[in-house]
């Protein structure tokens with residue numbers, strides 16, 4: 045079956061679409077609703093159920109979900125920008141019980157990164173592709189020769205010379221917005237982040253995702269790196285695409 049439902053659960057919105065996982069295209073429209081206040085698991089699961097039934101009424105398409113947390117075997121092990129009650133929860137079991145369908149769960153940046161490798165800016169690139177998403181948090185995905193190394197969480201890395209602050213605390217896009225940082229001031233933080241990643245991982249390619257990557261011309265040219273650094277292609281659709289594409293075929 046090449047059609048799978050992808051759902052991207054975020055702190056502000058929940059987006060879903062049917063994805064052709066061979067071509068990486070949406071079948072029909074993407075739908076989006078606001079995340080219920082508090083982002084409590086039961087409320088989020090109910091919204092996912094409504095979205096799935098809207099896309100595939102009474103059907104049995106498999107569902108791939110991405111979520112902003114460390115996810116191991118469908119269980120959440122962190123909660124940076126969502127309610128603490130997700131920690132330790134088997135998100136897959138909760139959603140399977142609510143949706144009545146098979147569900148597979150992955151980290152949101154892993155999903156976005158894998159989508160860029162499969163269908164986007166890093167399509168088919170061999171070696172190490174390091175994808176970062178700059179949004180409310182900073183997410184990361186490592187894809188080596190097409191294999192995803194999950195849960196890298198590089199946005200929580202403490203940056204050198206930055207008073208024990210993490211990349212996410214200094215350089216998330218919400219920090220730029222909240223502090224009204226100029227592009228050049230923000231790029232100074234990004235420079236430290238990416239040069240540290242470059243020193244530690246020597247990637248073949250950096251891909252920069254998240255909604256702000258649409259405005260890449262304002263900040264990517266300000267970075268000095270030996271590694272090529274390019275904007276993502278799928279912006280806010282990458283999570284849906286990757287979540288769907290990562291659903292194991294045998295499930």
Ligand code: BGC
Pocket residue numbers: 111112113114122124125151152153154177179180181182183184197199212
């Ligand atoms: C979370 C990651 C997530 C990233 C982007 C971070 O705060 O720890 O799991 O991928 O935000 O949403």
